[in-house]
Amino acid sequence: MILGLVAFIVYLTFFVGINSLLQLLSQLNFQQYSMYYSIAIAALFLSVIFDSLIWHSLLDGLKVKLSLKKVIIFNWIGNFVEMVIPCETVCGEVTRIYLSKKETKENFGITAAPIITSRILSTFVYTGGLLIGSLILVTTQKMPIYLAGTLLLVAGGSIGLIGLVLILALKDSAADKLVSVVMALVRVVTKNTVKQEQQKEKLRRLLYSFSEAFRTYKKYPRLLVKPMIYAVTAWFFTLLVYLMVFYSLDFTAISLVDLALVYCVSSTVETITAGFPVGAVEITMISLYSALGVPILIAGAATTLTRLLTFWFQILVGYPIFQVTGLRKLMKGDFSQNLLEE
Numbered sequence: 001m002i003l004g005l006v007a008f009i010v011y012l013t014f015f016v017g018i019n020s021l022l023q024l025l026s027q028l029n030f031q032q033y034s035m036y037y038s039i040a041i042a043a044l045f046l047s048v049i050f051d052s053l054i055w056h057s058l059l060d061g062l063k064v065k066l067s068l069k070k071v072i073i074f075n076w077i078g079n080f081v082e083m084v085i086p087c088e089t090v091c092g093e094v095t096r097i098y099l100s101k102k103e104t105k106e107n108f109g110i111t112a113a114p115i116i117t118s119r120i121l122s123t124f125v126y127t128g129g130l131l132i133g134s135l136i137l138v139t140t141q142k143m144p145i146y147l148a149g150t151l152l153l154v155a156g157g158s159i160g161l162i163g164l165v166l167i168l169a170l171k172d173s174a175a176d177k178l179v180s181v182v183m184a185l186v187r188v189v190t191k192n193t194v195k196q197e198q199q200k201e202k203l204r205r206l207l208y209s210f211s212e213a214f215r216t217y218k219k220y221p222r223l224l225v226k227p228m229i230y231a232v233t234a235w236f237f238t239l240l241v242y243l244m245v246f247y248s249l250d251f252t253a254i255s256l257v258d259l260a261l262v263y264c265v266s267s268t269v270e271t272i273t274a275g276f277p278v279g280a281v282e283i284t285m286i287s288l289y290s291a292l293g294v295p296i297l298i299a300g301a302a303t304t305l306t307r308l309l310t311f312w313f314q315i316l317v318g319y320p321i322f323q324v325t326g327l328r329k330l331m332k333g334d335f336s337q338n339l340l341e342e
Contacts, residue, residue, distance in 0.1 A: 007279040016300035036248035040241045044309050047237035053230040058114035061223035062213055064104055074099045080318025113213030121231040130264040136257050245305045251298050262288045
Protein backbone atom coordinates (compact mmCIF):
# COMPACT_ATOMS: atom_id res chain seq x y z
CA MET A 1 0.00 0.00 0.00
CA ILE A 2 2.79 2.41 0.95
CA LEU A 3 4.76 1.79 -2.25
CA GLY A 4 1.64 2.17 -4.37
CA LEU A 5 0.61 5.33 -2.55
CA VAL A 6 4.06 6.85 -3.11
CA ALA A 7 3.86 5.93 -6.81
CA PHE A 8 0.44 7.57 -7.08
CA ILE A 9 1.64 10.75 -5.36
CA VAL A 10 4.62 10.92 -7.73
CA TYR A 11 2.25 10.45 -10.69
CA LEU A 12 -0.01 13.24 -9.41
CA THR A 13 3.01 15.51 -8.93
CA PHE A 14 4.48 15.13 -12.43
CA PHE A 15 1.43 14.40 -14.61
CA VAL A 16 -1.48 16.13 -12.87
CA GLY A 17 0.01 18.73 -10.56
CA ILE A 18 -0.64 18.41 -6.84
CA ASN A 19 -0.70 22.17 -6.27
CA SER A 20 -3.31 22.63 -9.00
CA LEU A 21 -5.27 19.71 -7.58
CA LEU A 22 -5.29 21.21 -4.09
CA GLN A 23 -6.29 24.58 -5.52
CA LEU A 24 -9.21 22.97 -7.38
CA LEU A 25 -10.43 21.26 -4.20
CA SER A 26 -10.11 24.48 -2.17
CA GLN A 27 -12.31 26.38 -4.64
CA LEU A 28 -15.21 23.93 -4.54
CA ASN A 29 -18.63 24.96 -3.27
CA PHE A 30 -18.53 23.22 0.12
CA GLN A 31 -22.29 22.77 0.38
CA GLN A 32 -22.57 21.25 -3.09
CA TYR A 33 -19.49 19.08 -2.53
CA SER A 34 -20.76 17.82 0.83
CA MET A 35 -24.20 16.96 -0.55
CA TYR A 36 -22.97 14.93 -3.52
CA TYR A 37 -20.13 13.27 -1.65
CA SER A 38 -22.58 12.25 1.09
CA ILE A 39 -24.77 10.65 -1.59
CA ALA A 40 -21.67 8.82 -2.85
CA ILE A 41 -21.02 7.44 0.66
CA ALA A 42 -24.65 6.32 0.95
CA ALA A 43 -24.44 4.68 -2.49
CA LEU A 44 -21.32 2.79 -1.38
CA PHE A 45 -23.16 1.34 1.63
CA LEU A 46 -26.14 0.44 -0.56
CA SER A 47 -23.88 -1.32 -3.08
CA VAL A 48 -22.46 -3.49 -0.27
CA ILE A 49 -25.96 -4.23 1.05
CA PHE A 50 -27.28 -5.30 -2.36
CA ASP A 51 -24.11 -7.30 -2.99
CA SER A 52 -24.82 -9.07 0.31
CA LEU A 53 -28.43 -9.66 -0.76
CA ILE A 54 -27.15 -11.67 -3.76
CA TRP A 55 -25.35 -14.03 -1.40
CA HIS A 56 -28.23 -14.11 1.11
CA SER A 57 -30.82 -14.96 -1.58
CA LEU A 58 -28.62 -17.75 -2.97
CA LEU A 59 -28.24 -19.20 0.53
CA ASP A 60 -32.03 -19.17 0.93
CA GLY A 61 -32.32 -21.09 -2.34
CA LEU A 62 -30.29 -23.91 -0.79
CA LYS A 63 -32.26 -23.73 2.51
CA VAL A 64 -29.14 -22.54 4.35
CA LYS A 65 -30.08 -20.19 7.17
CA LEU A 66 -27.84 -17.18 7.71
CA SER A 67 -29.24 -13.80 8.76
CA LEU A 68 -28.87 -10.84 6.42
CA LYS A 69 -27.10 -8.93 9.20
CA LYS A 70 -24.42 -11.64 9.44
CA VAL A 71 -24.10 -11.79 5.65
CA ILE A 72 -23.47 -8.02 5.49
CA ILE A 73 -20.90 -8.23 8.30
CA PHE A 74 -19.12 -11.16 6.64
CA ASN A 75 -19.16 -9.27 3.33
CA TRP A 76 -17.49 -6.22 4.89
CA ILE A 77 -14.87 -8.49 6.46
CA GLY A 78 -14.29 -10.21 3.12
CA ASN A 79 -13.82 -6.81 1.45
CA PHE A 80 -11.40 -5.77 4.20
CA VAL A 81 -9.32 -8.95 3.83
CA GLU A 82 -9.21 -8.53 0.03
CA MET A 83 -7.74 -5.06 0.45
CA VAL A 84 -5.12 -5.73 3.13
CA ILE A 85 -3.85 -9.13 1.90
CA PRO A 86 -2.23 -9.23 -1.57
CA CYS A 87 -4.36 -12.01 -3.09
CA GLU A 88 -7.27 -10.02 -4.49
CA THR A 89 -10.67 -11.78 -4.62
CA VAL A 90 -9.40 -15.24 -3.59
CA CYS A 91 -8.69 -14.32 0.04
CA GLY A 92 -11.97 -12.43 0.33
CA GLU A 93 -14.04 -15.30 -1.04
CA VAL A 94 -12.24 -17.92 1.08
CA THR A 95 -12.82 -15.75 4.16
CA ARG A 96 -16.54 -15.47 3.38
CA ILE A 97 -16.77 -19.24 2.82
CA TYR A 98 -14.97 -19.94 6.10
CA LEU A 99 -17.13 -17.55 8.13
CA SER A 100 -20.32 -18.88 6.53
CA LYS A 101 -19.27 -22.45 7.27
CA LYS A 102 -18.49 -21.66 10.91
CA GLU A 103 -21.83 -19.90 11.37
CA THR A 104 -24.12 -22.37 9.56
CA LYS A 105 -22.23 -25.62 10.37
CA GLU A 106 -22.68 -26.68 6.73
CA ASN A 107 -19.78 -28.21 4.78
CA PHE A 108 -17.49 -26.10 2.66
CA GLY A 109 -19.05 -27.26 -0.62
CA ILE A 110 -22.52 -26.01 0.35
CA THR A 111 -21.27 -22.69 1.73
CA ALA A 112 -18.91 -22.12 -1.21
CA ALA A 113 -21.53 -22.54 -3.95
CA PRO A 114 -23.67 -19.46 -3.10
CA ILE A 115 -20.59 -17.26 -2.70
CA ILE A 116 -19.03 -18.37 -5.98
CA THR A 117 -22.41 -18.13 -7.75
CA SER A 118 -22.73 -14.60 -6.36
CA ARG A 119 -19.34 -13.76 -7.85
CA ILE A 120 -20.37 -15.28 -11.20
CA LEU A 121 -23.58 -13.23 -11.32
CA SER A 122 -21.72 -10.03 -10.44
CA THR A 123 -19.08 -10.78 -13.08
CA PHE A 124 -21.81 -11.52 -15.64
CA VAL A 125 -23.45 -8.12 -14.97
CA TYR A 126 -20.06 -6.40 -14.96
CA THR A 127 -19.03 -8.03 -18.27
CA GLY A 128 -22.39 -7.29 -19.88
CA GLY A 129 -22.10 -3.64 -18.89
CA LEU A 130 -18.56 -3.55 -20.24
CA LEU A 131 -19.54 -4.99 -23.63
CA ILE A 132 -22.63 -2.78 -24.03
CA GLY A 133 -20.71 0.32 -22.98
CA SER A 134 -17.85 -0.53 -25.35
CA LEU A 135 -20.28 -1.01 -28.24
CA ILE A 136 -21.94 2.35 -27.57
CA LEU A 137 -18.64 4.22 -27.39
CA VAL A 138 -17.17 2.51 -30.46
CA THR A 139 -20.25 3.29 -32.58
CA THR A 140 -20.18 6.92 -31.43
CA GLN A 141 -16.44 7.09 -32.26
CA LYS A 142 -15.71 8.20 -28.73
CA MET A 143 -13.38 5.33 -27.82
CA PRO A 144 -9.78 4.92 -29.09
CA ILE A 145 -9.19 1.62 -30.94
CA TYR A 146 -6.42 0.52 -28.54
CA LEU A 147 -8.81 0.91 -25.61
CA ALA A 148 -11.50 -1.13 -27.39
CA GLY A 149 -9.00 -3.99 -27.80
CA THR A 150 -8.12 -3.86 -24.10
CA LEU A 151 -11.77 -4.00 -23.10
CA LEU A 152 -12.39 -7.01 -25.34
CA LEU A 153 -9.50 -8.83 -23.65
CA VAL A 154 -10.93 -7.99 -20.23
CA ALA A 155 -14.40 -9.20 -21.22
CA GLY A 156 -12.98 -12.37 -22.80
CA GLY A 157 -11.00 -13.17 -19.65
CA SER A 158 -14.09 -12.70 -17.47
CA ILE A 159 -16.22 -14.94 -19.69
CA GLY A 160 -13.49 -17.59 -19.74
CA LEU A 161 -13.26 -17.59 -15.94
CA ILE A 162 -17.03 -18.03 -15.61
CA GLY A 163 -16.87 -20.92 -18.09
CA LEU A 164 -14.13 -22.70 -16.13
CA VAL A 165 -16.07 -22.46 -12.87
CA LEU A 166 -19.25 -23.77 -14.50
CA ILE A 167 -17.40 -26.71 -16.07
CA LEU A 168 -15.91 -27.60 -12.68
CA ALA A 169 -19.29 -27.31 -11.00
CA LEU A 170 -21.43 -29.15 -13.53
CA LYS A 171 -19.13 -31.72 -15.13
CA ASP A 172 -18.21 -34.71 -12.97
CA SER A 173 -15.11 -35.58 -15.00
CA ALA A 174 -13.67 -32.08 -14.40
CA ALA A 175 -14.08 -32.50 -10.64
CA ASP A 176 -12.37 -35.91 -10.78
CA LYS A 177 -9.44 -34.40 -12.67
CA LEU A 178 -9.15 -31.65 -10.07
CA VAL A 179 -9.07 -34.27 -7.30
CA SER A 180 -6.26 -36.08 -9.14
CA VAL A 181 -4.21 -32.89 -9.50
CA VAL A 182 -4.67 -31.91 -5.84
CA MET A 183 -3.84 -35.43 -4.64
CA ALA A 184 -0.62 -35.39 -6.68
CA LEU A 185 0.41 -32.32 -4.67
CA VAL A 186 -0.68 -33.96 -1.39
CA ARG A 187 1.53 -36.96 -2.14
CA VAL A 188 4.51 -34.64 -2.39
CA VAL A 189 3.75 -33.17 1.05
CA THR A 190 2.87 -36.38 2.91
CA LYS A 191 3.86 -40.01 2.37
CA ASN A 192 1.18 -41.29 4.77
CA THR A 193 -1.11 -43.33 2.48
CA VAL A 194 -3.90 -43.46 5.07
CA LYS A 195 -3.90 -39.68 5.38
CA GLN A 196 -3.79 -39.36 1.59
CA GLU A 197 -6.96 -41.44 1.25
CA GLN A 198 -8.68 -39.41 3.97
CA GLN A 199 -7.84 -36.14 2.21
CA LYS A 200 -8.96 -37.58 -1.13
CA GLU A 201 -12.33 -38.61 0.31
CA LYS A 202 -12.82 -35.20 1.97
CA LEU A 203 -12.06 -33.42 -1.27
CA ARG A 204 -14.47 -35.65 -3.21
CA ARG A 205 -17.28 -34.99 -0.70
CA LEU A 206 -16.61 -31.25 -0.87
CA LEU A 207 -16.69 -31.16 -4.68
CA TYR A 208 -19.78 -33.38 -4.75
CA SER A 209 -21.73 -31.06 -2.42
CA PHE A 210 -20.44 -28.05 -4.39
CA SER A 211 -21.67 -29.58 -7.66
CA GLU A 212 -25.02 -30.56 -6.13
CA ALA A 213 -25.61 -26.96 -5.02
CA PHE A 214 -24.87 -25.68 -8.53
CA ARG A 215 -27.20 -28.30 -10.01
CA THR A 216 -29.96 -27.01 -7.73
CA TYR A 217 -29.60 -23.56 -9.30
CA LYS A 218 -29.55 -25.16 -12.75
CA LYS A 219 -32.67 -27.22 -12.01
CA TYR A 220 -34.56 -24.26 -10.51
CA PRO A 221 -33.34 -21.19 -12.45
CA ARG A 222 -35.99 -19.03 -10.77
CA LEU A 223 -33.68 -19.10 -7.73
CA LEU A 224 -31.33 -16.87 -9.72
CA VAL A 225 -33.88 -14.19 -10.64
CA LYS A 226 -33.72 -12.18 -7.41
CA PRO A 227 -29.92 -12.50 -7.08
CA MET A 228 -29.53 -11.21 -10.64
CA ILE A 229 -31.74 -8.19 -9.85
CA TYR A 230 -29.65 -7.55 -6.73
CA ALA A 231 -26.44 -7.85 -8.79
CA VAL A 232 -27.64 -5.25 -11.30
CA THR A 233 -28.72 -2.94 -8.45
CA ALA A 234 -25.38 -3.30 -6.64
CA TRP A 235 -23.56 -2.50 -9.89
CA PHE A 236 -25.76 0.57 -10.43
CA PHE A 237 -25.03 1.92 -6.93
CA THR A 238 -21.30 1.43 -7.52
CA LEU A 239 -21.57 3.52 -10.68
CA LEU A 240 -23.55 6.08 -8.69
CA VAL A 241 -20.56 6.44 -6.34
CA TYR A 242 -18.37 7.35 -9.32
CA LEU A 243 -21.00 9.72 -10.76
CA MET A 244 -21.62 11.57 -7.48
CA VAL A 245 -17.89 12.14 -7.04
CA PHE A 246 -17.84 13.97 -10.38
CA TYR A 247 -20.93 15.93 -9.40
CA SER A 248 -19.25 16.91 -6.13
CA LEU A 249 -16.49 18.44 -8.30
CA ASP A 250 -19.15 20.32 -10.30
CA PHE A 251 -18.31 18.29 -13.42
CA THR A 252 -21.35 16.78 -15.15
CA ALA A 253 -19.98 16.15 -18.66
CA ILE A 254 -19.54 12.43 -18.12
CA SER A 255 -22.03 9.60 -18.64
CA LEU A 256 -22.79 6.37 -16.81
CA VAL A 257 -21.48 4.51 -19.88
CA ASP A 258 -18.05 6.17 -19.49
CA LEU A 259 -18.06 5.43 -15.78
CA ALA A 260 -19.03 1.80 -16.38
CA LEU A 261 -15.98 1.35 -18.60
CA VAL A 262 -13.63 2.95 -16.10
CA TYR A 263 -15.09 0.90 -13.25
CA CYS A 264 -14.86 -2.42 -15.13
CA VAL A 265 -11.31 -1.89 -16.39
CA SER A 266 -9.99 -0.55 -13.08
CA SER A 267 -11.57 -3.47 -11.21
CA THR A 268 -9.77 -5.86 -13.55
CA VAL A 269 -6.49 -4.02 -13.02
CA GLU A 270 -7.06 -4.24 -9.25
CA THR A 271 -7.44 -8.02 -9.55
CA ILE A 272 -4.39 -8.45 -11.79
CA THR A 273 -2.16 -6.23 -9.62
CA ALA A 274 -3.38 -7.68 -6.31
CA GLY A 275 0.09 -7.34 -4.76
CA PHE A 276 -0.07 -3.56 -5.31
CA PRO A 277 -3.66 -2.57 -4.46
CA VAL A 278 -2.81 1.13 -4.53
CA GLY A 279 -1.14 2.96 -7.39
CA ALA A 280 -1.84 0.91 -10.51
CA VAL A 281 -5.63 1.29 -10.20
CA GLU A 282 -5.49 5.05 -9.65
CA ILE A 283 -3.11 5.64 -12.57
CA THR A 284 -5.30 3.46 -14.82
CA MET A 285 -8.42 5.41 -13.82
CA ILE A 286 -6.84 8.78 -14.57
CA SER A 287 -5.54 7.52 -17.93
CA LEU A 288 -8.97 6.16 -18.91
CA TYR A 289 -10.78 9.34 -17.89
CA SER A 290 -8.32 11.35 -19.97
CA ALA A 291 -8.85 9.04 -22.97
CA LEU A 292 -12.59 9.64 -22.62
CA GLY A 293 -12.13 13.42 -22.73
CA VAL A 294 -12.09 14.36 -19.02
CA PRO A 295 -9.57 17.14 -18.22
CA ILE A 296 -6.52 15.67 -16.47
CA LEU A 297 -7.01 17.83 -13.36
CA ILE A 298 -10.64 16.74 -12.94
CA ALA A 299 -9.61 13.13 -13.64
CA GLY A 300 -6.97 13.28 -10.90
CA ALA A 301 -9.35 14.82 -8.37
CA ALA A 302 -12.19 12.40 -9.19
CA THR A 303 -9.89 9.39 -8.98
CA THR A 304 -8.47 10.49 -5.63
CA LEU A 305 -11.90 11.09 -4.10
CA THR A 306 -13.35 7.88 -5.56
CA ARG A 307 -10.53 5.70 -4.21
CA LEU A 308 -10.86 7.36 -0.82
CA LEU A 309 -14.32 5.77 -0.73
CA THR A 310 -13.92 2.49 -2.60
CA PHE A 311 -10.59 1.52 -1.00
CA TRP A 312 -9.58 3.48 2.10
CA PHE A 313 -13.09 4.02 3.47
CA GLN A 314 -13.87 0.30 3.15
CA ILE A 315 -10.73 -0.49 5.14
CA LEU A 316 -11.74 2.11 7.72
CA VAL A 317 -15.18 0.48 8.12
CA GLY A 318 -13.97 -3.12 7.80
CA TYR A 319 -11.17 -2.96 10.38
CA PRO A 320 -13.35 -2.26 13.47
CA ILE A 321 -15.85 -4.90 12.30
CA PHE A 322 -12.95 -7.31 11.96
CA GLN A 323 -11.78 -6.46 15.48
CA VAL A 324 -15.19 -6.45 17.18
CA THR A 325 -16.15 -9.84 15.78
CA GLY A 326 -12.94 -11.32 17.19
CA LEU A 327 -11.53 -12.48 13.87
CA ARG A 328 -7.91 -11.42 14.33
CA LYS A 329 -7.01 -15.11 14.49
CA LEU A 330 -7.60 -15.20 10.72
CA MET A 331 -4.39 -13.23 10.40
CA LYS A 332 -2.52 -15.44 12.90
CA GLY A 333 -2.67 -18.82 11.22
CA ASP A 334 -5.79 -20.35 12.86
CA PHE A 335 -7.72 -19.72 9.68
CA SER A 336 -5.35 -21.73 7.48
CA GLN A 337 -5.02 -24.48 10.05
CA ASN A 338 -8.77 -24.88 10.53
CA LEU A 339 -9.38 -24.78 6.78
CA LEU A 340 -6.87 -27.54 6.14
CA GLU A 341 -8.15 -29.69 8.99
CA GLU A 342 -11.77 -29.42 7.85
